[in-house]
Amino acid sequence: MTPALFFAATIIFAAGVAAGTLATVFMRKKTPKVSRGAVLIDSSKVAGRGAFALKAIKKGDIVERCPALEVTDKDIGGELLNYVFYGSAEDRRLIAMGYGMMFNHSSTPNVAYYREDGPTGAELVIYALRNIAEGEEMYYNYGDDWWTTRGETGE
Numbered sequence: 001m002t003p004a005l006f007f008a009a010t011i012i013f014a015a016g017v018a019a020g021t022l023a024t025v026f027m028r029k030k031t032p033k034v035s036r037g038a039v040l041i042d043s044s045k046v047a048g049r050g051a052f053a054l055k056a057i058k059k060g061d062i063v064e065r066c067p068a069l070e071v072t073d074k075d076i077g078g079e080l081l082n083y084v085f086y087g088s089a090e091d092r093r094l095i096a097m098g099y100g101m102m103f104n105h106s107s108t109p110n111v112a113y114y115r116e117d118g119p120t121g122a123e124l125v126i127y128a129l130r131n132i133a134e135g136e137e138m139y140y141n142y143g144d145d146w147w148t149t150r151g152e153t154g155e
């Protein structure tokens with residue numbers, strides 16, 4: 001490669017990096033928070049991200065129906081273990097899509113869930129245990145086992 005060609009390639013590469021950096025900063029400012037239906041994903045006070053009510057939700061209302069995929073426990077490992085639900089047998093796990101895996105835990109939960117097996121497959125249905133105000137974070141109770149098996153405690 002001649003010095004002139006090397007110089008031109010360096011300039012083009014640097015311009016690409018600068019354009020990419022600017023685009024990232026610009027896009028980040030413009031990108032709205034993620035939301036769908038009644039649920040907004042935002043920063044949680046208890047852990048990382050959490051699920052928040054985009055509007056007032058009445059006791060008993062369905063917050064989200066999550067299409068779910070049942071797999072064996074061998075399919076699940078690492079950090080994913082902290083995100084899946086129990087399945088139809090001890091060695092089965094349920095992967096809830098949508099925002100189902102983004103709800104944090106509380107021992108005084110405002111939502112709960114049940115499984116429904118319809119003609120198109122399993123769903124995890126999340127519903128309100130009480131009236132929930134717009135903007136409130138929504139929590140379900142992971143259960144004592146969840147915390148003791150990890151040697152942790154949740155509020």
Ligand SMILES: C[S@@+](CC[C@H](N)C(=O)[O-])C[C@H]1O[C@@H](n2cnc3c(N)ncnc32)[C@H](O)[C@@H]1O
Nearest residue numbers: 046047048049082083101102103104105154155
């Ligand atoms: C199903 S995820 C919930 C979404 C998670 N906060 C995130 O940002 O991806 C479970 C993870 O959140 C953490 N978590 C959920 N509720 C919590 C709580 N009340 N206190 C501390 N950590 C919590 C758990 O330790 C676990 O790692």
